[in-house]
Amino acid sequence: MLLRTAAPRPLRRWVPVLFLLALLVGACSPEHYAQTALRPLSDFAKIGDDIQTTTIWWAFGVFVLVEGALLYAIFRFRGKPDDPEPQQVHGNTAIEIVWTVIPALILAAIAVPTVKGIFETSARPPADALKVEVIGHQWWWEFRYPDLNLTTANEVHIPVGQTVSFRMGTADVVHSFWPPRFAGKRDVFPNRETRLWFKAEAAGEYPGQCAEFCGIQHGRMAFRVKAQTPEEFQTWVSHMQTLGPKPPPAAEAPTAGDSVQVASAGASLRQAGASQDPQYATGEKLFQAKGCVGCHSLTAFNAPKGMIGPNLADVGARSYIGAGSFKNTDETLARWIQNPQAMKVGVLMPNLGVTAEEAKSLVGYLRAHQ
C-alpha cells in the first residue's frame, strides 16, 4: 500500500524487469563458469578475446543506437486511422550514402585487428615448444608427447610459461579439440593434421570438451587441462616415464628425441609395493582374463599406438573417468567397470560381465596405477 503511493507507477512497472536483470547479471558473470571463454589464460586465447571484446563494444553501441531509434519511432510516430496521410517520402540519397559508409567504417575498425589476429594465431609456434599430439576417438581424447615418449588419455598435463604445440588428428570421425580457457577450438580430421598452440599463464585444472558433433556420446567427450608449474610438470614427466614396460634407470632417462625404441610391448607394469595388496594381484589377473588388456594399455612410457581404449597407466591419479564425465572415485570406477553402458550408453566398451567382487579387485588394481 505504501509502495503504491510512494513509487510512481512507471517505476513500479520496472521492478520485475530489474529483478530479472539482476538475475541475468549474476548468471552472466564469467567467474560463474568453469569452462568460460571470457577469462582467457593464454597468449593465444587473448588474441581472440581482445578482438571479441572490441566487436562486442561496437555491436553494443550499434545495438543501442539502432534499437533506440526504432523505439523512438515506435512511440513518436504513433498514428490514428483518421489522421491525415503523412508526408510521402521515397528516399534520401545523402542519408542513404551516410548509413552505408558508417557501417563500412565500423567494419573496417573490426577488420584490421581481425586480419592481424588471423596471422598471429596462424603463426608457427617457437622451436622450443612442447610438442603434444592430440588424437580424437569416439568418445575420448588421447594425448601423446612424442619427445618424451609418453602417452596419456583425457587429461593433458602442460607446463605454465612454455608454449605447447598441439598436432592433431582423429582415429575415427571428425572431432573438435576445445580448451576454452586456453584457446579456441580446432577441428581434428582423419588424414589431415591440424594445429593449435598456446602458452598457459596460470596453473590449475581446467575443463574442455569436444565441440564437433561426433556421434551418440558427443555430449560426454570432455577432457581436463592440468596446467602445472615447470617443476611440477617435470616431476610428472619423470614419474610417467617410469610407467613403462621396462622402467629405465634414472641415469638413462631419455631426453628429447632418443631412446624411443626400447619398448617391449605387452609387458605389464609392476608397481613397487603394490603387489603385496591381494586385490592388486586378483585385479591384475582379471585385467587379463576379462580382456581389458585388449583395448587398454597400462604403460605410459613407449606405450603402444593404435589402442582402441584410453591409456590407463595413470588412471588412478586422474580426476575424472569416462572422458571427463564422472568423478574418479572407487565407487564410480567400480560401477563403470561393471556396466559402462549404463553410465555412457553407446560407449565402445562393452559390458564384460564383471561381478561386484571382481570390480572391486579391478578398482584396487587400477587405483594403484598412478
Added chain:
Amino acid sequence: MATTALDQQRAHATAGHAEKSGLWSWLTTVDHKRVGILYGATAFFFFLLGGIEAILLRIQLGSPNSTFLSPDTYNQLFTMHGTTMIFLAIMPLSAMFFNFMIPLMIGARDVAFPRLNAFSYWVFLAGGLFLNSSFFFGAAPDQGWYGYANLTSRQYSPGMNVDFWTLGLQILGVASLAAAVNFFVTILNMRAPGMKLMRMPMFVWMSFITQVLLLLAFPVITVALILLMFDRFFGTHFFVPSAGGDPLLWQHLFWIFGHPEVYILILPAFGIISEVLPVFSRKPLFGYAAMVFSGAFIAFLGFGVWSHHMFTTGMGPIADTFFALTTMLIAIPTGVKIFNWLGTVWGGSIQYRVPMYFALGFIAMFIIGGLSGVMHSSPPADLQQNDTYFIVAHFHYVLFGGSIFGLTAGAYYWWPKMSGRMLDETLGKVHFWLMLIGFNLTFFPMHILGLNGMPRRVYTYPEGLGFETLNQVETVGSLILGLSFVVFLFNIFKTARGPRNAPADPWNGATLEWAIPSPPQEWNFAEVPAVHGRDPLWEAKRERGGPLPEPPRVSGEGIHLPNPSIWPLVAAVGLTGVMVGVMTLHIVGPWGVVVGLSILFFGVYNWAFEPAG
C-alpha cells in the same frame, strides 16, 4: 482477340466456374492459391512438429545430467528439429506466400506452370512424410542437419538414419528446384502490363532473388547428397578417408549450398516486412532501389562466404582472411536494409495492427542476430564461438527472430486475403507478446552460455560448469514460446467458425492483391490490371479521392483456366517410390526402384500428353 472461335469454345467449357470442393478437387488442383494453402497447412503442421521436438530438447536440457531423453533420442530430435524447421517449415511457409501472393501481386491469373506447381507441392509433402516416417522405424536422422562426413559413412552410421536424411533431402530438393524454376519464369513473364521490374512489390523482388539462390544453391547439395548416397549404398569413397576420400570436401560442398540457404530462408521475410511496414506506416518504402540492390548484393555475396562456417578447420590465414572480409561485407547491405525499414517507419502514421507488431518485432530481433553475426565474422573470435550456444543463439535470432517473425507478420497480413476472414486482433497481440517474451527468454541466455563454454549438440551437461540457471530460464521460455502458438491456433479456429467478414482491402493496402475480393476468385483478376507505378492501389485510391468500392464477385464466364490434373501427384508418388526403392535395395533388390521409376514415367507421360485446357 478475345472473340476468336477457340476462345469462345473454351469460354463455353469453363463457363461459370462453379466453386470446386471435395477431396478430388484438392488432389488435382493446379490453382496457385489452393497449392499455396496446401503448402501453408502442411508447413505449419511440420512447424508445430519441429516446435514440439524443440520443447522436448529444452526439457532435457532444463537440468544437468537429465535422463528425460536418451542420448540417441536427443540426437535424433535435434537433427530432425533443424532439418524440419529449415526444409519442412520455413522454406515451405515462404513457398505458401510465393504461391498465393506472387501471382496476385504481379496481376497474373496463375503461375507460369500450374501443374509443375502442384508437382512441387506433392513432392514436398512426400519428402516431408518420407523424412518423418523414419520415426516409426526408430531411425530418425541423428547426425545433425549439416551431416558432416565422415560420421555419415556406413562405418560410423550403419543404421537407416542417415539414409532417410540423404534421400529425404534429395526428394525435397526436387520440390524446391521445380518451384524455383516456376516462380523465376512467373515473375519474369507473367507481370501485368506496366509492371516493370523496378515497379514490382518488394516481396516479389525478394522472392525473385530467392528463386535465383535456389536455382544456384540446390544443385550443389544435390551433387553432395548423390556422392553421399553412392558412398553409403554403392561403396564409393568420396568422403571415406581410409580410401583417400576427404571429409572436408563435404563441408565445402555443404556450405556452398548452406550459406545461400540462409538467405533463402531470410529474404522472403525481408520481402514481407517491406510490404507490411509501408502499409501500416502509410508511407512508401524508403529507398526502394537501394532495397532491391542490397537484396541482390546479399544474395551475390552469399555465395562467397561459405567457409566462415569452417574457420575452426584450420584453412590457413589467407582463406580465413578472405572469408572473414566477405562476411563482414554482407553486413553493409544488411545494415542498409534495416536503416531503410527505419526510414520507412520514420515520419509515418503508424497503425498498430497485429501484422505491424510482428514486423517491428522482426526489426528489433533481427538487429541482434545481425550484430552477433558480425561478431563471428572474425576468425580469432569465432574459434571460441563456433559450435557453441552462442551460434545457436545467433541463428535463432536470424531464423526465428527474423524469418518466423517475418512469416508471422505475413500470415496476419495476408490471412484476410487468403481465408476471407479477419483474425482476432486481441488474440493476435497476445500471440505477439507471448512470442516476443518467450523467444527472448529462450534464446538470449544462449549467447551467455555459449561464450561461457557450453557447446551445442550436447545431450546433457554436468553439474559444476555453471550452466544450470540459464538453461532453466531457456526451458521456461520455450514453453511460453510454445504457448504463443497455441494462442495463434486458437485464433485460427475461433475465427474460422465466424463469417467470411474480410473486405477486399482491410489494411489500406498498396499492392494489387487488395484490389480483388477476399478470398480471390479462381481467376484472380476478372480484368488484367494495368500498372502505372510502384504502389498501384494507393495511386488508384488517391485518384479517386477515397477508398475503392468493394469489388464484385463475378461469374468468370469466358476466362480461360488450366484444367485440373492428377498426374503431378502421380509423378510425385513415383519419385518418392524411387527413393523408397533405394532404401529397400538390400531387401527387394532393384525392383522397388523399377516400380518407382515406372510410376514416375507413367505420371510424366500422361502429364505431357494431357490436354492443357
